Amino acid sequence: MNTQTPAPGTEKVLGAFSSAFGGAPDGVWQAPGRVNLIGEHTDYNEGFVLPFAIDLAARVAVRVRPDRTVRLLSTYGRQGVVELDRDALSRESATGWTVYPAGVVWALAEHGVDVPGFDLVLDSGVPLGSGLSSSHAIECAVATALTELAGAELAPEELVLLTQRAENEFVGAPTGIMDQSASLRGAAGHAVFLDCRDQSVELIPFDAPAAGLTVLVVDTKVSHSHADGGYASRRSACELGAEVLGVAALRDVSSADLAEAQGLLDDVTFRRVRHVVTEDERVLRTVEILRSEGPAAIGALLDASHASMRDDFEISCPELDLAVETARSAGAIGARMTGGGFGGSAIALVPTTAEGRVREAVTAAFAAAGYRAPDLFAVSPADGARRVG
Incomplete structure (x- = not known):
């Protein structure tokens, strides 16, 4: 460690590292989860997204080893220390949460980075399965x-693609580049306007507190997994739609093309396509409004996004719908599910003066419906991945 005083928030991971492996790590690094303000399932269609990094993060304490052994421990798991061979990593050798660091090591090696053996302890404050991108x-x-410890100088854009490859080819989840881009390239007080075709990024001011607003997350506690079939089937439908319509990706289709598309596609594929096309346009409109009017004026776009995901993309669930509807009726200016869907979280943009009322209403509605009690918490845009100790 470079400092005698632990950086704020690192005490737990440092203590766990010392207990498990003895001594201090070479450093502590963290990367945030993300909330997607708007732009769902547009990333792998080469479209537009508008996420922001949040003030909940995963932290890793890491120390290089002199051999090729990788030892992994999580503060929230029950696996204990998992030992892997750095030179024989495979999807079969890694289990549970260890597929994520193992996948990164594999992807870095495929890129030509010689990652040494290492000891690692993970402590994450991003709720698992909540739709806030805990895995990314x-x-x-x-x-x-690992890139710092290996002496590799990789740009954020390169790390985005490397972590996507780890997720796609090692973990087995066919995700796009949005989550990694937010986590690696986010900045406090801003949303990340990402063009998923060329990876260009513009930071858009999104200071909800200054506008008297709070971004309230409702974690429905309905767990989801991107590695299951629901996500993959939606992606396949989008690829089919692009093929039939003769475009490289659905990014190249506009709402003016939808009438013709309806005549060429089966009903389900058409509705999947319509969601992506209209969602891209909602992202662009949201960026325009944030630039000109500020966050208080984007509520209707959040609402329309949720309706599209519920009806056209069919990735919502009763708990998410209840969270969104109840938040709106209790005073939110807009609300939508966020993340890949099939569970996870909803977000509500709420006047700060109404936050307590919205929290109470959502909690009461879940209890009345017989659902598991949700977790509700506020998030703010935060800085992206960095060394913190």
């Missing part, structure tokens, strides 16, 4: 740590 926070923290 882990991957980005590990990638940031």
Whole structure:
């Protein structure tokens, strides 16, 4: 460690590292989870997204070893220390949460980075399965740590693609580049306007507190997994739609083309396409409004996004719908599910003066419906992945 005083928030991971491996790590790195303000399932269609990094993060304490052994421990798991062979990593050898750091090591090696053996302890404050990208926070923290320790100088854009490859080819989840881009390239007080075709990024001011607003997350506690079939089937439908319409990706279709598309596609594929096309346009409109009017004016776009995901993309669930509807009726200016869907979280943009009322209403509605009690918490845009100790 470079300092005698632990950086704020690192005490737990440092203590766990000392207990498990003895001594101090070479450093501590963190990467945030993300909330997607708007732009769902547009990333792998080469479209537009508008996420922001949040003030909940995964932290890793890492120390290089003199051999080729990788030892991994999580503060929240029950696996204990998992030992892997750095030169024989495979999807079969890694289990549970260890697939994420193992996948990063594999992807770095495929890129030509000689990652040494290492000891690693993970401590994550990003709720698992909540739709806030806990897996990508882990991957980005590990990638940031290992590239520095290996002496590799990789741009954020390169790390985005490396962590995507880890997720796609090692973990087996066909995700796009949005989550990694937010985690690696985010900045406090801003949303990340990402063009997923060329990876260009513009930071858009999104200071909800200054506008008297709070971004309230409702974690429904309905767990989801991107590695299951629901996500993959939506992606396949989008690829089919692009093929039939003769475009490289649905990014190249506009709402003016939808009438013709409806005649060429089966009903389900058409509705999947319509969601992506209209969602891209909602992202662009949201960026325009944030630039000109500020966050208080984007509520209707959040609402329309949720309706599209519920009806056209069919990735919502009763708990998410209830969270969104109840938040709106209790005073939110807009609300939508966020993340890949099939569970996870909703976000509500709420006047700060109404936050307590919205929290109470959502909690009461879940209890009345017989659902598991949700977790509700506020988030703010935060800085991206970095060394913190």
